[in-house]
Amino acid sequence: NAGVTQTPKFRVLKTGQSMTLLCAQDMNHEYMYWYRQDPGMGLRLIHYSVGEGTTAKGEVPDGYNVSRLKKQNFLLGLESAAPSQTSVYFCASSYGTEGSQPQHFGDGTRLSIL
Amino acid sequence: GQNIDQPTEMTATEGAIVQINCTYQTSGFNGLFWYQQHAGEAPTFLSYNVLDGLEEKGRFSSFLSRSKGYSYLLLKELQMKDSASYLCAALDSNYQLIWGAGTKLIIKP
Numbered sequence: 001n002a003g004v005t006q007t008p009k010f011r012v013l014k015t016g017q018s019m020t021l022l023c024a025q026d027m028n029h030e031y032m033y034w035y036r037q038d039p040g041m042g043l044r045l046i047h048y049s050v051g052e053g054t055t056a057k058g059e060v061p062d063g064y065n066v067s068r069l070k071k072q073n074f075l076l077g078l079e080s081a082a083p084s085q086t087s088v089y090f091c092a093s094s095y096g097t098e099g100s101q102p103q104h105f106g107d108g109t110r111l112s113i114l
Numbered sequence: 115g116q117n118i119d120q121p122t123e124m125t126a127t128e129g130a131i132v133q134i135n136c137t138y139q140t141s142g143f144n145g146l147f148w149y150q151q152h153a154g155e156a157p158t159f160l161s162y163n164v165l166d167g168l169e170e171k172g173r174f175s176s177f178l179s180r181s182k183g184y185s186y187l188l189l190k191e192l193q194m195k196d197s198a199s200y201l202c203a204a205l206d207s208n209y210q211l212i213w214g215a216g217t218k219l220i221i222k223p
Contacts, residue, residue: 004156042118042201042213043157058210090156097209102147102159 002026006091006106013081013113021076021109023091031094032074033058033103034066036087043090049074081113116140118214120202125220126192134187134200134217142207148176148187149201151216157201160187189219197221 007022023032030051035043045058049068063085065077074093078085088110092103117139126132138146145164149157163169163178163185175188187200199216206212 040122040215042203042215043211044213045210097205098144100145100162100164102162103211105156105158107156 004091004093004104004106006089006109008109009107010110011112013078013111015081015083015113017081019078019081021078021089021091021111023074023076023093023106024072025074025091025093025104026072027093027104028071029093029095029104030071031096031103032068033092033094034064034074034076035090035092036060036085037090037108038087046076046089078111083113085111086113087111116204116206116212118202118204118212120200120214120217122215123218123220125222126189128192128194128221128223130192131188131190132192132219134189134202134219136185136187136202136214138183138185138202138204138212138214140204140206140212143180144205144207144209146176146178146185147203147205147211148185149203151199151201153198160200192221194221194223 004025033048034046047066052071055066091106094103095101120136148160151157161176168177173190178185201216202214203211
């Protein structure tokens with residue numbers, strides 16, 4: 001049981017380049033999330049999805065786009081990378097948000113923008 | 115605004131007990147989570163509290179006081195593998211998780 005899988009694990013981009021981060025979960029979870037984690041700050045929600053074909057903005061959505069074409073996959077795109085987007089990106093999934101449904105996290109993607 | 119406060123770093127001795135505090139201010143409240151995150155790894159779920167009181171899970175316990183906006187994570191019989199960051203997160207009225215910056219726990223032999 002793989003859980004939540006993120007690819008790639010590491011990437012270095014030049015300013016202005018674009019890329020897509022991939023997230024796949026095999027737990028049949030409805031909800032999926034993209035976070036970024038920066039030193040000295042809590043996890044910040046970029047975008048999330050409450051089901052296949054749906055997406056919504058989180059706390060810091062600017063400069064990112066997402067798609068959820070299949071229930072098990074959630075893609076995060078950087079349209080034109082900027083140095084401020086250097087971060088560790090985590091994907092997470094959960095059955096729902098109510099009650100004690102914890103979020104399950106992938107191992108992260110470490111992204112550097114030069 | 116919404117805010118989670120927890121100490122940046124704590125140090126404890128192997129075999130001892132440590133308490134990591136967390137205070138929260140959120141618009142509405144639907145529960146509080148604690149996660150463990152080892153350096154370079156993903157956060158992993160430790161506990162969830164929604165009612166006042168203490169929840170015990172082996173060496174780890176979590177306490178909640180809703181009236182005080184306060185929680186703590188208690189770790190007993192500390193082991194070197196407990197060296198990690200501990201993240202506090204509160205579920206607000208929209209069922210969004212508001213995360214603290216994490217407490218880095220250093221265990222010394």
